[in-house]
Amino acid sequence: xxxxxxxxxxxxxxxxxxxxxxxxxxxxxxxxxxxxxxxxxxxxxxxxxxxxxxxxxxxxxxxxxxxxxxxxxxxxxxxxxxxxxxxxxxxxxxxxxxxxxxxxxxxxxxxxxxxxxxxxxxxxxxxxxxxxxxxxxxxxxxxxxxxxxxxxxxxxxxxxxxxxxxxxxxx
Amino acid sequence: xxxxxxxxxxxxxxxxxxxxxxxxxxxxxxxxxxxxxxxxxxxxxxxxxxxxxxxxxxxxxxxxxxxxxxxxxxxxxxxxxxxxxxxxxxxxxxxxxxxxxxx
Numbered sequence: 001x002x003x004x005x006x007x008x009x010x011x012x013x014x015x016x017x018x019x020x021x022x023x024x025x026x027x028x029x030x031x032x033x034x035x036x037x038x039x040x041x042x043x044x045x046x047x048x049x050x051x052x053x054x055x056x057x058x059x060x061x062x063x064x065x066x067x068x069x070x071x072x073x074x075x076x077x078x079x080x081x082x083x084x085x086x087x088x089x090x091x092x093x094x095x096x097x098x099x100x101x102x103x104x105x106x107x108x109x110x111x112x113x114x115x116x117x118x119x120x121x122x123x124x125x126x127x128x129x130x131x132x133x134x135x136x137x138x139x140x141x142x143x144x145x146x147x148x149x150x151x152x153x154x155x156x157x158x159x160x161x162x163x164x165x166x167x168x169x170x171x
Numbered sequence: 172x173x174x175x176x177x178x179x180x181x182x183x184x185x186x187x188x189x190x191x192x193x194x195x196x197x198x199x200x201x202x203x204x205x206x207x208x209x210x211x212x213x214x215x216x217x218x219x220x221x222x223x224x225x226x227x228x229x230x231x232x233x234x235x236x237x238x239x240x241x242x243x244x245x246x247x248x249x250x251x252x253x254x255x256x257x258x259x260x261x262x263x264x265x266x267x268x269x270x271x272x273x274x
Binding site for chain 2: 041044045047048049050110111112113117121124125126
């Protein structure tokens with residue numbers, strides 16, 4: 001008996017799972033150490049899977065690609081209940097420095113590179129790195145303020161153009 | 172058509188070798204061809220040999236960072252040698268399970 005075309009096609013499709021992700025655009029919008037790393041790890045992990053990556057830095061996220069500042073990102077100890085540290089205590093001088101040095105040690109143990117090296121590694125893996133035009137203007141920055149891996153300063157519109165066909169991840 | 176060596180061997184759920192001792196250079200070449208790498212160059216072998224040594228010593232495949240620093244194959248080159256997923260592909264070709272780490 002001949003199978004109707006529609007049905008045989010449906011059976012063929014069932015064998016395939018969902019389409020694998022081909023491309024991601026990851027936005028990093030915050031500038032504390034614990035808020036920058038997740039986006040970088042996602043970006044690096046995507047490249048390791050052969051997924052195309054655009055990394056877009058905006059607002060305080062720019063701190064992690066500004067050459068003079070990217071080695072000095074800090075862990076925020078205030079206003080984060082998951083730190084299990086009372087806010088008033090977290091605000092004492094030196095608390096952020098202690099938390100930062102602890103986190104950096106743990107990160108190094110996992111063989112996760114410091115921010116500058118990580119940005120370089122992700123760029124070398126083929127990811128494209130962009131800074132947000134509006135923020136660059138707001139903070140009176142120029143292309144020269146950024147590390148050499150930054151491929152350009154682009155508008156939101158250009159970001160969406162470059163994200164054609166991509167999943168967008170906001171961090 | 173060439174006979175497949177891989178098909179005679181036991182594989183895990185990811186299609187990697189179940190036992191790293193089943194591996195030899197011919198098996199590596201066949202895995203490479205399946206992954207779209209027609210020829211394994213000296214530089215491929217640097218990565219493969221380093222990965223196998225590291226796995227034997229540590230029980231897991233190295234991170235990309237460690238791999239590039241210790242094997243002397245930089246990140247850019249690594250992605251050219253094993254396009255579309257260097258860690259996973261290099262592990263498969265090296266006869267090792269899929270790497271567990273995130274980095």
